[in-house]
Amino acid sequence: MKKCPYCKIEVGGDLIKCPLCQSKLMGEGEAAYFPRLENLQKRSLFYKFQLFFVWAILIIGLGLDFLLQLRLPGFPNLHWSLILAMWLVVFEFGIMRQFRPGTGSARKVTMMVIILLALLAITAYFFGFLMIVLDLVVPIVLTGTIIANFVLAMVDKNGNTMAYLLSGLLFGVIPSIILYFTKDEMPIAWIICMIMSVVLFVGAVIFKGRSVTAEIQRRFNV
Numbered sequence: 001m002k003k004c005p006y007c008k009i010e011v012g013g014d015l016i017k018c019p020l021c022q023s024k025l026m027g028e029g030e031a032a033y034f035p036r037l038e039n040l041q042k043r044s045l046f047y048k049f050q051l052f053f054v055w056a057i058l059i060i061g062l063g064l065d066f067l068l069q070l071r072l073p074g075f076p077n078l079h080w081s082l083i084l085a086m087w088l089v090v091f092e093f094g095i096m097r098q099f100r101p102g103t104g105s106a107r108k109v110t111m112m113v114i115i116l117l118a119l120l121a122i123t124a125y126f127f128g129f130l131m132i133v134l135d136l137v138v139p140i141v142l143t144g145t146i147i148a149n150f151v152l153a154m155v156d157k158n159g160n161t162m163a164y165l166l167s168g169l170l171f172g173v174i175p176s177i178i179l180y181f182t183k184d185e186m187p188i189a190w191i192i193c194m195i196m197s198v199v200l201f202v203g204a205v206i207f208k209g210r211s212v213t214a215e216i217q218r219r220f221n222v
């Protein structure tokens with residue numbers, strides 16, 4: 001046990017300085033109380049690097065755009081740096097946070113997909129390819145998410161099938177209903193997305209039927 005000559009206290013572990021007065025402790029130390037944090041420090045350094053790069057790109061972009069009036073060819077009136085800033089801020093506060101330890105559920109992946117699709121749609125609106133994104137990219141990505149969620153629902157042992165099923169059904173069916181009533185012709189990718197979501201929903205009910213019923217009973221107390 002180490003001792004502080006000034007505070008007259010005993011301090012366990014292998015601390016070098018007194019936790020009260022910060023003086024050097026005397027005596028022999030014991031085995032360390034706390035784990036070494038080298039891994040965490042490395043991660044923290046990486047995090048700071050990426051944070052610095054994100055801010056640097058954001059500030060340089062704003063400077064080139066607003067101060068030097070540097071515009072993208074073909075878009076003389078577009079403040080491209082604001083779109084870039086939107087992506088960087090969402091990347092920093094939306095995406096990087098998902099990689100912290102202790103996080104990592106299908107719901108977060110789904111949220112990320114929704115956020116990224118929203119950003120893509122906004123970007124596409126300003127660059128004039130919104131229709132391609134809405135008719136093609138969004139339904140393809142949502143179909144991929146539905147399939148991924150289905151796989152996760154199949155391997156999930158904690159009985160959280162409902163969340164996956166609902167997200168699949170919402171992604172596939174609700175946009176399709178909206179499109180059906182607002183557009184004369186439904187884009188083929190949306191039709192595939194809708195069919196896939198219904199097929200996988202039926203598949204999940206067939207394969208996981210009992211756990212779905214159990215989960216409904218558990219969640220709604222019926």
Ligand SMILES: [Zn+2]
Pocket residue numbers: 004005006007008018019020021022023
């Ligand atoms: Zn002390």
